[in-house]
Amino acid sequence: MLSTRQVMALTSKTARTASFPSSINHVMAPMVAASDYPFRCLLRQHGVDLCFTQMMHAKNLVNDKQFRKTHLDLLEFLPSPPPPLLLPQQERFLQGSRILLTPDDERTKFTRGPLIAQLAGHDVDAVVQAAAVLMESSQGQLTGIDLNLGCPQHIARKGHYGAFIMEDDPQRVYDILTALSTYMAESYPQTMVSAKIRLPLDDSTLAERIPRLIQTGISFLTIHGRTLHENKTKVRACHVDRMTKAIQTARAVQPDFPVIANGGIETYDDVIAIQQQTDATAVMSSEALLETPNVFMSSSSSSKAPPQVIFQQQFQFAHDYLDWCTRYPPLPGVLGNHGSLCICRGHLFKFLHRYLQEHPDLRDALGSPKLTTCVQLRDIVDTLQSRYDDDTVWSVLSSQPNASWYRRHRDALERVHTRRGGATPIAVQALLSVPEKKALLRTRIAKLQQQNKEKAMSSSSSSVL
Numbered sequence: 001m002l003s004t005r006q007v008m009a010l011t012s013k014t015a016r017t018a019s020f021p022s023s024i025n026h027v028m029a030p031m032v033a034a035s036d037y038p039f040r041c042l043l044r045q046h047g048v049d050l051c052f053t054q055m056m057h058a059k060n061l062v063n064d065k066q067f068r069k070t071h072l073d074l075l076e077f078l079p080s081p082p083p084p085l086l087l088p089q090q091e092r093f094l095q096g097s098r099i100l101l102t103p104d105d106e107r108t109k110f111t112r113g114p115l116i117a118q119l120a121g122h123d124v125d126a127v128v129q130a131a132a133v134l135m136e137s138s139q140g141q142l143t144g145i146d147l148n149l150g151c152p153q154h155i156a157r158k159g160h161y162g163a164f165i166m167e168d169d170p171q172r173v174y175d176i177l178t179a180l181s182t183y184m185a186e187s188y189p190q191t192m193v194s195a196k197i198r199l200p201l202d203d204s205t206l207a208e209r210i211p212r213l214i215q216t217g218i219s220f221l222t223i224h225g226r227t228l229h230e231n232k233t234k235v236r237a238c239h240v241d242r243m244t245k246a247i248q249t250a251r252a253v254q255p256d257f258p259v260i261a262n263g264g265i266e267t268y269d270d271v272i273a274i275q276q277q278t279d280a281t282a283v284m285s286s287e288a289l290l291e292t293p294n295v296f297m298s299s300s301s302s303s304k305a306p307p308q309v310i311f312q313q314q315f316q317f318a319h320d321y322l323d324w325c326t327r328y329p330p331l332p333g334v335l336g337n338h339g340s341l342c343i344c345r346g347h348l349f350k351f352l353h354r355y356l357q358e359h360p361d362l363r364d365a366l367g368s369p370k371l372t373t374c375v376q377l378r379d380i381v382d383t384l385q386s387r388y389d390d391d392t393v394w395s396v397l398s399s400q401p402n403a404s405w406y407r408r409h410r411d412a413l414e415r416v417h418t419r420r421g422g423a424t425p426i427a428v429q430a431l432l433s434v435p436e437k438k439a440l441l442r443t444r445i446a447k448l449q450q451q452n453k454e455k456a457m458s459s460s461s462s463s464v465l
Helices: 004-010 037-045 058-063 065-071 088-094 106-111 124-137 154-159 163-168 170-187 203-215 240-253 268-278 287-291 307-327 336-351 360-366 374-386 390-395 426-431 434-464
Strands: 026-028 051-057 115-120 144-149 192-198 220-224 259-262 282-285
Touching: 004 170, 026 051, 037 051, 037 106, 037 307, 051 058, 051 065, 058 065, 058 115, 058 124, 088 336, 106 307, 115 124, 115 192, 124 144, 124 170, 144 163, 144 170, 154 163, 163 170, 163 192, 170 192, 170 203, 192 203, 203 220, 203 240, 220 240, 240 259, 240 268, 259 268, 268 282, 282 287, 287 336, 307 336, 307 374, 307 390, 336 360, 336 374, 360 374
Parallel strands: 026 282, 051 115, 115 144, 144 192, 192 220, 220 259, 259 282
Antiparallel strands: none
């Protein structure tokens, strides 16, 4: 364990961490209660090159042994992933199940692969100590450690992390990343350090922020093409133009600096388009992968595919994921006595969203608090599948493109227009509360005053000369 003095000394140094692998093009985003090990295995089965864990609070990871037991599923780095020592929540989930994925199954090759653990925190010491815990837990083999600077949820505001610490206290962010990068470069030089951010509200802040982040020594940056205020039902179209500007800004600092583009991915065509338009090093997806784990494969079925093809694809995802869960039941996280089941159920709701909407009795059954086992979940999936045949699949609402889980909020979306000159997007301004609008106005006024002051000083200097 590092002393606080040792950690703080790291903030005065700068060291470049490990390089981003050129083989990585397709990336899974960190998702709370959805980045579980069996789901990561399923994603590797369908073309994902790099996975992230869910966000973990640095202080909890350092101080809470039970938190580590219920969250650390770094099974990718065990010598040969055996059936793990199960927690009570996992044992309950597996009651009555047969293990359908045996060691000689060809799918077992997907149990391994690059993995980045994501941390959340606002304390330099806690983040570095948490990194040490992660490296010890992975036998020093973890691919990378990422700092969450993009979470827009209220809990992140309350905990002073995610997108809120990036907006409110950027200097603290730079100190954390500098210390983390230095520690990893000195202790685990093969492991990357990265940060995941959202677009700031204006382009002048973007121009200041990107270089400062790179200067901390991070290996790469992930940019989500939406702002802090574009969240949940307020999500708007991804700002591809501003994401492109952010990547160009990074490349102006370091021509080959790796940047991952995140946001606006629904189909494989979107993957290609985003990478070409932004010149990103790789592309990250979250919500699309939750419904369509093969979105990074050219063979993936788009919303325009025949209904029978989509039907077979979605139920195959559900069955494959349940197979993975019988071998490696999800850790429960913070979801209580039936946390393993809750995580598995959450994935099934997304895979089968369009069909569950047509059968509310089975939707309610899947959501029932009386469910306790994987066997019960599989029975519901089988029953749902049996209610369709080749004729009905064509004629029902689930065959429509907008029936997908990804498009569940699409009717409420509006196109985002931006003002010229790097101003805050108009649609984003409409989402701000009155105090937030006032704070944004104060920031603009302060910047204008500083610019005028600099102009005056420059003019004065010219007069003296």
